[in-house]
Amino acid sequence: xxxxxxxxxxxxxxxxxxxxxxxxxxxxxxxxxxxxxxxxxxxxxxxxxxxxxxxxxxxxxxxxxxxxxxxxxxxxxxxxxxxxxxxxxxxxxxxxxxxxxxxxxxxxxxxxxxxxxxxxxxxxxxxxxxxxxxxxxxxxxxxxxxxxxxxxxxxxxxxxxxxxxxxxxxxxxxxxxxxxxxxxxxxxxxxxxxxxxxxxxxxxxxxxxxxxxxxxxxxxxxxxxxxxxxxxxxxxxxxxxxxxxxxxxxxxxxxxxxxxxxxxxxxx
Numbered sequence: 638x639x640x641x642x643x644x645x646x647x648x649x650x651x652x653x654x655x656x657x658x659x660x661x662x663x664x665x666x667x668x669x670x671x672x673x674x675x676x677x678x679x680x681x682x683x684x685x686x687x688x689x690x691x692x693x694x695x696x697x698x699x700x701x702x703x704x705x706x707x708x709x710x711x712x713x714x715x716x717x718x719x720x721x722x723x724x725x726x727x728x729x730x731x732x733x734x735x736x737x738x739x740x741x742x743x744x745x746x747x748x749x750x751x752x753x754x755x756x757x758x759x760x761x762x763x764x765x766x767x768x769x770x771x772x773x774x775x776x777x778x779x780x781x782x783x784x785x786x787x788x789x790x791x792x793x794x795x796x797x798x799x800x801x802x803x804x805x806x807x808x809x810x811x812x813x814x815x816x817x818x819x820x821x822x823x824x825x826x827x828x829x830x831x832x833x834x835x836x837x838x839x840x841x842x843x844x845x846x847x848x849x850x851x852x853x854x855x856x857x858x859x860x861x862x863x864x865x866x867x868x869x870x871x872x873x874x875x876x877x878x879x880x881x882x883x884x885x886x887x888x889x890x891x892x893x894x895x896x897x898x899x900x901x902x903x904x905x
Contacts, residue, residue, distance in 0.1 A: 641737040643695040644709025646717055646838075648756060650860035651880075652741045653775065654768035655760035659739060660690045692721055695731035720838035720861075723777060739764070755881045757863075771884030775864040777839065779847030784812035785904070786833065786848045788858035789823050793874035796890075799826040800897045801852070807904050809849055814841050814858045850903065855880045870899055 638660040642649050694717070697709040711730065718728045729735070744763045754762075757770050768774075785804055801811050811830040813823050820832050835841040842861050845851055850868035853859050855877070862869045866885040873880075873891045882889055888903070890896045 638689075638739065639691045639693060639737045640739045640741050641693045641695060641731065641735075642741045644697060644713070646709065646713055646857040647855070647860035649692075649694070649717065650775070650857070650864055651756040652744070652760050653864065654757055654770060655764050655766045656690060656692075656739070656741065657774065658761075658766040658768050659764060690726045692726055692728045693731050693735050693737050694718075694728065715837075717838045719840075720775070720777070720842055723839050724775065754879060756879050759879075771866075773864065773866045773884075775842065775861065777842045777846050777865070780840075780843040781847040782812070782844060782849075783808075784810050784831070784833070784844070784848050786812045786814055786845055786851050786858075786862075787823065787827075787830070788814045788819075788851070788853035788856050789872075790815065790819055790854060790856040791822065792854075793856075793877055794854040794872060795874065796872055796893050796896055797826060798823065798852075800893075800900060801827045802829065803900075804904060805829060809904065812844070812848070814844070815856070850886075852900075868903065870896075870903060872896065 640656050640659070642652060694709070694714045696711050696714060714730055721728050741760065744760050747759065747763045749759060749762060760766065761768055785801070787798065787801065789798060804811055811827050812833045813820055813830050814833050814835065815823070824830055824832070833841070833844060835844065838861070841858065842865065845858070845862050845867055846865050848867065850870070851859065851862035852870045854872040855874065859869070859871060859880070863880070863882060868886045869882060870887070871880060871882050871889040873889050875891060888899045890899055
């Protein structure tokens with residue numbers, strides 16, 4: 638099955654359980670397929686003509702990304718592709734002549750407020766999928782390390798991460814995944830942290846999978862941590878609570894005191 642997605646990067650990761658479910662369906666026994674074709678969510682034709690899952694990524698145009706986050710430009714797509722291809726899926730960049738079966742971007746036109754509905758479940762609601770969001774939906778070979786890996790985008794954050802300096806007293810190190818400008822802000826709070834510069838999303842995912850845990854706000858790297866179900870803590874932004882960790886050892890916080898309390902519980 639061929640699915641189309643226009644970003645942002647974290648949204649693509651959260652769409653995976655739904656896309657996998659759609660690809661696994663048998664067309665002959667799924668009445669929901671016909672209903673979604675009539676509703677305009679799916680294109681006409683044999684949805685299972687091609688076995689497996691093929692992703693078509695459509696780059697964003699000038700300005701911000703399709704839904705207000707970082708631009709889903711060609712460089713971002715190339716960064717993401719190795720992670721998806723490591724799952725056994727094929728990928729390509731959209732052109733006007735590209736065929737696709739399912740437009741996953743239609744999730745943004747649903748009547749449910751995307752700012753207050755768990756992103757992964759939003760796809761389930763729109764495309765009538767039943768998935769286990771408590772189980773991993775991405776798999777990678779871990780790169781073992783002694784880092785608690787952090788990611789802190791400049792969007793959707795308001796808390797001070799300097800409490801992470803106490804981690805060194807527990808014999809652990811802090812590593813950071815993110816853009817250079819995000820790193821510049823983060824290292825002011827956690828001077829002993831190490832910038833983990835990676836070539837692509839697969840390399841970053843392997844570091845997260847082999848780490849002592851992940852801490853950060855809502856971002857692409859948290860989406861990867863959520864998909865891998867590593868030990869993780871999420872900073873929730875009060876006006877955009879659209880990610881809820883589930884499965885494995887996880888927690889979320891919205892206040893500074895809550896952050897510091899959970900940090901002590903996770904790493905006593």
